[in-house]
Structures are given as C-alpha cells and as structure tokens.
Amino acid sequence: MNDWHIETKCIQEGWKPGNGEPRVLPIVQSTTFKYDSAETLGDLFDLKIGGDFYTRLSNPTTNAVEAKIAALEGGVGALLTSAGQAASLVSVLNIAHAGDHIISASAIYGGTFNLFHKTMKEMGIDVTFLEPGASDAELEAAFRPNTKLVFGETLSNPSLNVLDIEQYARIAHAHQVPLIVDNTFPTPINCRPFEFGADIVIHSTSKYLDGHATALGGVIVDSGRFDWEAAADKYPGLTTPDETYHGIIYTKQFGTAAYITKCRTHLMRDLGVTPSPQNAFLLSQGIDTLHLRMERHCSNALKVAQYLAENPLVSWVSYPGLPGDKSYELAKKYMPHGTCGVISFGVKGGRDAACRFMNNLKLASIAIHVADLRTCVLHPASTTHRQMNDAQLAEAGVTPDLIRFSVGIEHPDDIIADIQQALDTL
Ligand SMILES: *Cc1c(COP(=O)(O)O)cnc(C)c1O
Numbered sequence: 047m048n049d050w051h052i053e054t055k056c057i058q059e060g061w062k063p064g065n066g067e068p069r070v071l072p073i074v075q076s077t078t079f080k081y082d083s084a085e086t087l088g089d090l091f092d093l094k095i096g097g098d099f100y101t102r103l104s105n106p107t108t109n110a111v112e113a114k115i116a117a118l119e120g121g122v123g124a125l126l127t128s129a130g131q132a133a134s135l136v137s138v139l140n141i142a143h144a145g146d147h148i149i150s151a152s153a154i155y156g157g158t159f160n161l162f163h164k165t166m167k168e169m170g171i172d173v174t175f176l177e178p179g180a181s182d183a184e185l186e187a188a189f190r191p192n193t194k195l196v197f198g199e200t201l202s203n204p205s206l207n208v209l210d211i212e213q214y215a216r217i218a219h220a221h222q223v224p225l226i227v228d229n230t231f232p233t234p235i236n237c238r239p240f241e242f243g244a245d246i247v248i249h250s251t252s253k254y255l256d257g258h259a260t261a262l263g264g265v266i267v268d269s270g271r272f273d274w275e276a277a278a279d280k281y282p283g284l285t286t287p288d289e290t291y292h293g294i295i296y297t298k299q300f301g302t303a304a305y306i307t308k309c310r311t312h313l314m315r316d317l318g319v320t321p322s323p324q325n326a327f328l329l330s331q332g333i334d335t336l337h338l339r340m341e342r343h344c345s346n347a348l349k350v351a352q353y354l355a356e357n358p359l360v361s362w363v364s365y366p367g368l369p370g371d372k373s374y375e376l377a378k379k380y381m382p383h384g385t386c387g388v389i390s391f392g393v394k395g396g397r398d399a400a401c402r403f404m405n406n407l408k409l410a411s412i413a414i415h416v417a418d419l420r421t422c423v424l425h426p427a428s429t430t431h432r433q434m435n436d437a438q439l440a441e442a443g444v445t446p447d448l449i450r451f452s453v454g455i456e457h458p459d460d461i462i463a464d465i466q467q468a469l470d471t472l
Contacts, residue, residue, distance in 0.1 A: 052118060052235060053337040060114025060330060073327045074106045093291055093299070093311060103314055107323040111330045115255070115265050118234040118333070119247050122270030123306040125314065126263060126326055130230065130250025132319035133264030134158050137226050137248050140309050141281055142194040144170030149188045151198035151214075152441045153178045153207040155250075156431040158228065159442060162197075177441060178207040178372075185217045194280060195223050200239055200380065201231035201373075203416065204390050204426050204450040205443025206364045208376035215243030222277035230254070231386040231417065235340040242380065245272040246305065253417035254386070256332040257339050261325035266309055270302030284308060339419060339455055343387030346461065347453040351389050353462050359469045361447070363391040387454070388416055392447035399472055400425055400449050406468035409460060410451070421454035421461050 050058065061071035079098045081087045089095045098104045108126050116124040127133045134157075142148055150162055152175035162173045174188045196218040198209040211227060218225040224245035229237060233254045239247050249255060251263035274297050278285040284304050287293035291311065296304035314320060321329075344367065351365035366377035366385045377385050393399045404412055404423050413422040414429060424430065427446045431439060439446070453461060 055114075055117050056235075056336050057334050059117035060333075061110040071107060071110055071327055071330050073323050075323050076105075077101050093294060093307075101323065102318050102320045103310060105323050105326070107330075108321060108326040111326045111333075112265070114330065114333060115234075115249075115251075116267055118238075119229070119267045120234075120238055120240050120269070121247065121267040121306075123303045124265050124267045125306055125309045126251070126265050126321045126329070127314075128264070128319045128321050129262045130155075130228075130248070130252055130264040131157055131161065132317075133248040133250070133266050134161055134228070136309050136313045136317065136319065137246055137266045138162075138166065138171070138195065138197070140305060140313055141224070141283065142171050143283075145192065146170075147172045147174070147190045147193045149174050149176065149185075149193060149196045151176055151178070151180075151202070151207075151209055153202035153205045153209075153443045154197075154199045154228070155203045155230075156426065156434070156442070158197075158199075159438075160433065175441065178202075178205075178443060182213065182217060185214070189221050189223075193221065193223055195226055197226045197228075199228040199230070200237050201366065201377075201385055202443065203231060204388065204424075204430075204448065206366055206373060206385075206388065206390055207443055208366055208373040208380060208385075210376060211239050211242040211244055211380060215245075218245075219243070222280065224272040231388060232381050233336060233340055233386075235337050236344070236381045236384050236386065240269040240271070245269050251329050251332075252415075254340065254343070255336060256329050257336065257418055258328075258332055259415055259418035259420065260332075261321075261328040263321050263325055263329055266306065268303060268306035268309075270306075272305070274304055283312075288312065340384065340386075342455040343417075343453060344384030346455065346458045347385075347387040347389055349458045350451070350453050350461055350465070353465070354389065354391050357469060359394055359472055361392045361394045363389065365389045386417065387452060389451045389453060390448050391451065392445065392449065393469070393472065395472065396447040397425075397427070400447050401428075403468050403472060404449065406471045407464055408467070409456065409464040416450060416452040418452070419455045421456060421464075422452045424450045424452075426450055 112124040226246040227239040227244040300307040366373040410421040
C-alpha cells in the first residue's frame with residue numbers, strides 16, 4: 047500500500063501486472079490449482095505457506111480485488127463473499143457463538159435485521175438493538191459479560207441515519223469488544239470508518255462498489271487494530287489453538303491479520319460462501335470508476351433532494367446532505383465530501399399515493415435494488431421490510447409512506463423531470 051489519493055487507488059491498487067503480464071485483471075476461472083509435490087499441498091493445508099489451492103478459500107482474481115478494497119478502506123486484509131449477507135454473517139460468526147450476545151444499531155438494512163433478529167437468535171446468539179441517537183448511558187447499559195461485538199451501518203439503508211462511529215467505537219473499546227461497521231452506502235470514497243475507530247468494515251459490494259447492478263457480492267475488511275489478545279478470554283477462537291489446523295493460534299501466527307485470516311481459513315472453509323472469479327472481476331471493473339460515480343451520485347442526489355424539499359406534494363425528505371436533515375451534522379463530520387445517492391421521502395396521501403407515484407415514473411424503474419448507476423425506486427414497507435410489524439418499522443426508521451429513491455448518474459434534469467411528471471398525476 048502507498049499514499050496515493052483514493053481516486054488513484056481505485057484504478058491502480060489490486061492487480062499489479064509484472065513484465066509481459068495482462069494489463070487488465072485476468073479471470074482465473076479454475077476451481078483448483080496444480081502442485082508438483084504432495085508435501086507442498088500438505089503445507090498449504092496446514093497454513094504453513096501461503097498460496098491458492100482451491101477457489102473456495104482463495105483465487106488469484108479474487109485475491110487482487112480483496113487487496114484493492116483493503117487498500118481503499120485502509121485495512122490489513124479483506125475477504126470477498128458471495129453476497130453482502132454472507133459478509134454480515136461471517137463477520138459476526140467469526141467471533142460470536144451460541145450463548146453470546148451482540149449489540150446492533152436498530153437502523154440497519156432489513157436483511158441484516160432479519161439475520162440478527164431471527165437466524166442468529168435461532169443459533170443462540172442474542173441481540174440488543176439500539177435506536178438512532180442512543181446516549182452513552184443507553185449504549186453502556188446494553189453491554190453484558192458475554193457481549194462480543196457492536197454493529198452499525200455508517201449510513202443506514204433505507205432510513206439514512208448516520209452512525210456516530212466515534213461514540214460507538216469509544217464505548218465498544220471501553221468494554222474490550224470491536225465495532226463492525228457496514229459501510230455500503232458511503233463507500234470508502236466518502237467515509238473510511240477505520241479513521242474514526244471502527245475495527246472491521248463490511249460491504250454489500252452489490253451496491254455502489256460494483257455499481258452496475260451486475261454481480262452480487264460482499265466483503266469483510268480488517269483494520270488489524272483490535273487487540274484480541276488483550277481480551278483473550280472473550281475470543282478463544284482467535285487466541286487459543288485451532289485443532290482443525292494442528293493447533294495454530296491465529297493471533298500468534300497471523301498477528302494483526304488474525305481476524306481476517308480466520309474468516310477465510312475457518313468460516314470460508316466450512317460455509318463456502320465464496321464469490322465466483324467472474325463476479326470478482328466485474329466488481330473490480332466497477333471499482334475502477336467508483337470515485338467518478340460517487341461524485342455524480344452525490345451531486346445529482348443533492349439536486350433531487352433540494353427539488354423534493356421545495357415541492358408542496360412532498361410531505362418530508364430525508365437526505366443527510368441537506369441542511370436541516372436529522373443526520374446533517376453527523377454527515378458533515380463523517381462524510382464531508384458527500385454521502386450517497388439514496389434519498390428517502392414521503393408524498394402527501396401516504397402509502398397509496400406512494401404506490402401511485404412510483405407506478406407513474408418512467409425513467410426511474412421500480413426495482414429491488416439500490417445504489418447503482420440507473421435511477422431506481424422502492425417502497426420498503428411493502429418489499430424489503432415487509433416482514434416487520436409497525437413497531438419494528440418505526441424502530442428501523444421506516445415509515446409506511448417511505449419511498450426509497452436511488453438517484454443514478456443520468457442527467458439530473460431528466461431525473462427531476464421524471465419525478466415532476468409523476469407527482470403531477472397524483
Ligand atoms: C444490500 C445490503 C446488504 C445485503 O447485501 P446483499 O449483497 O444483497 O446480500 C447489507 N447491508 C446493506 C447496507 C445493504 O444495502
């Protein structure tokens with residue numbers, strides 16, 4: 047890693063061809079790798095030496111994209127997963143097990159909420175959710191002796207609350223547990239949570255990082271800064287011998303990369319939530335232009351948010367880049383150059399008017415996606431968050447009339463004209 051600007055890193059980090067090698071990242075579409083001796087393969091299996099032997103664990107295409115994202119976030123290592131959901135799952139299971147407890151901000155993606163509230167509970171991991179703006183005392187009160195991690199979203203999908211990363215990190219660290227932050231919406235272009243004390247960052251790369259809505263994926267990035275040995279009793283998986291690898295101790299053998307190495311060698315081995323090399327390549331192509339796209343997403347979204355805020359048919363607008371927004375001050379602190387392209391708002395007439403408005407859009411498509419280059423729109427209460435009751439919706443910051451509008455990188459005047467004509471028909 048070096049001190050290039052982040053724009054340069056988007057393009058130059060990751061695949062670094064040697065003399066006569068392909069200039070563009072090659073797609074190594076092979077499940078497996080050939081070795082000349084059984085001993086070498088044995089050493090690979092025992093983690094005595096590094097190298098690719100089976101794509102479930104590592105692959106040259108995937109490795110290059112992991113290095114690129116680690117460089118963008120400023121981490122010591124990264125692991126790509128088959129989807130964002132797998133990144134959330136693995137990042138937690140790496141350090142929390144049956145009988146343990148985790149703390150999470152309540153303003154998170156609906157899929158993550160389900161994972162924590164349903165599946166992890168069934169696995170014996172208990173969760174406490176904290177509402178946006180929780181005080182230090184409320185955060186403190188959530189901790190138990192068996193609390194293993196704190197989780198939050200930099201900029202929550204779809205409620206657009208900005209997490210007070212420094213507050214969460216300070217209190218998590220006082221209890222000797224790490225802070226995991228889902229940084230999907232701002233991307234490392236607009237926020238690098240490690241700079242504010244987060245220990246692990248995850249992403250759904252299916253969103254802005256890929257940016258073209260072509261490949262599902264996720265990533266886990268390790269800052270390398272959390273001191274697992276200082277809290278050795280809490281994290282035996284990292285600090286005591288792993289019998290499935292002849293007794294290696296992750297913190298001893300891999301130092302600052304202990305956490306991310308265990309994600310790969312233990313959980314990827316056992317769960318197999320691996321991305322395809324083809325998808326890793328598509329992700330890399332997307333990241334090449336991430337800095338350009340984010341700039342346009344943000345400037346377009348600010349124009350659309352300003353337009354909506356002034357429109358009498360719109361009952362409310364939430365966009366952290368808009369002065370006066372509930373998250374404006376926190377956004378200024380954590381994302382001074384822009385937030386993301388997603389806006390949420392309500393139209394007068396509530397849920398029914400929201401559906402009529404969406405049906406009348408022509409340029410913006412109704413899609414279960416967000417954060418890609420084509421403008422799209424979604425009604426979370428009837429789709430991504432439909433499993434939640436009204437109380438849970440309120441806790442997640444999703445009102446029944448909330449329209450999630452993902453501003454693309456088309457010309458802003460065309461996007462605004464489309465909204466205008468759809469509002470005119472209400
Ligand atoms: C979409 C999303 C996820 C889940 O990612 P998938 O790639 O769809 O599995 C997790 N977190 C956030 C913030 C998301 O927007």
